[in-house]
Amino acid sequence: MKVTIQSPANIAFVKYWGMRDPKLFIPMNNHISMNMSACTTTTTIELTDDPTDVIEIEFFKQSAQRLESNSIKYQNILDQIDRIRSLAGSEKRVKIFTTNNFPADAGIASSASGFSALTGALLIAYGMRDKFDNKVEFSKQVRLCGSGSATRSVYGGFVEYIAGTNHDDSYAVLIADEKHWDLVDIVAIVDPEKKKISSSEGHSIAGTSPYFDARLSELPNRVEVVRKAILDKDIRTLGPEIEKDSTSLHVVMMTSNPPAFYWAPGSISIMKEVMRWREEDDLQAYFTLDAGANVHVICEKKDAEEVTKRLEANPFVKWTIYNEVCEGTKLISIDD
Numbered sequence: 001m002k003v004t005i006q007s008p009a010n011i012a013f014v015k016y017w018g019m020r021d022p023k024l025f026i027p028m029n030n031h032i033s034m035n036m037s038a039c040t041t042t043t044t045i046e047l048t049d050d051p052t053d054v055i056e057i058e059f060f061k062q063s064a065q066r067l068e069s070n071s072i073k074y075q076n077i078l079d080q081i082d083r084i085r086s087l088a089g090s091e092k093r094v095k096i097f098t099t100n101n102f103p104a105d106a107g108i109a110s111s112a113s114g115f116s117a118l119t120g121a122l123l124i125a126y127g128m129r130d131k132f133d134n135k136v137e138f139s140k141q142v143r144l145c146g147s148g149s150a151t152r153s154v155y156g157g158f159v160e161y162i163a164g165t166n167h168d169d170s171y172a173v174l175i176a177d178e179k180h181w182d183l184v185d186i187v188a189i190v191d192p193e194k195k196k197i198s199s200s201e202g203h204s205i206a207g208t209s210p211y212f213d214a215r216l217s218e219l220p221n222r223v224e225v226v227r228k229a230i231l232d233k234d235i236r237t238l239g240p241e242i243e244k245d246s247t248s249l250h251v252v253m254m255t256s257n258p259p260a261f262y263w264a265p266g267s268i269s270i271m272k273e274v275m276r277w278r279e280e281d282d283l284q285a286y287f288t289l290d291a292g293a294n295v296h297v298i299c300e301k302k303d304a305e306e307v308t309k310r311l312e313a314n315p316f317v318k319w320t321i322y323n324e325v326c327e328g329t330k331l332i333s334i335d336d
């Protein structure tokens, strides 16, 4: 059995930061995102009779490398393999080949595309196609690998994760599919290097910030406003909420112990420019940053060319990645 799955990264409009239950990876708050067409992971899994699981990753613009079995990355992936293998009651090992078409660990949610592709391919390879096809169940299986953002990649378009309080009531739902609204996310790469504090470490220290409770108190209302603005295709309501959410998240990050300071000079330069474009020219573009220095600029497709031109004129910007809203995790091929 050989299965190939492709899955997109996504950008959160209301972000997930901090866990209610670190064992089941239940988040503190509902979170909402849009999928990204140009940032995908493709994963092929083959069942084998070999004695060990082999994992090969081809990172962006690098040659493929086999992960050492004592590395943290191997262990994280192995946890999910072992969980799904035991769910299937199988002894078979896997050979995994996975490739990313964008820089990993730089605030472009590579864990989202990576872990949703991995989980989808494992479920199908181990004979649980029903759990892959049922997207609520699929999102729960993805959550158990520890990447909350990955749970949102299972559907196409705009997705909300319902935090819930336990395994049964914590899952992703679709807000609107990829044909609903031609929003785009233009990522301005100012620093393609790996981030210093991983999201999983960030979630565990979120509660040490004195501003974490203030952030959580803002979120129920923001989730309602953002969901409605997506349904209404209302960028003038959506945009300011996206920016407030990003800045509130980064305040928590910067004031936690140890502090997680992701902004670089280029990030600040772009944030200020985007605000100025709105003030001076009414250009409807809005920024948001995940756990990294690179800036996601959200606008409607009709403004994308102008926004890209302006971003590329900024001396801090190394290159841009243009993303439309897209399909979620999908099966590319399957050989029995």
Ligand code: PMV
Pocket: 011, 012, 014, 015, 016, 017, 031, 109, 111, 112, 146, 147, 148, 149, 150, 199, 200, 290, 291
């Ligand atoms: O999915 P994780 O555990 O990598 O956490 C995601 C954290 C943020 O990217 C900062 C926010 C989000 O909701 O995507």
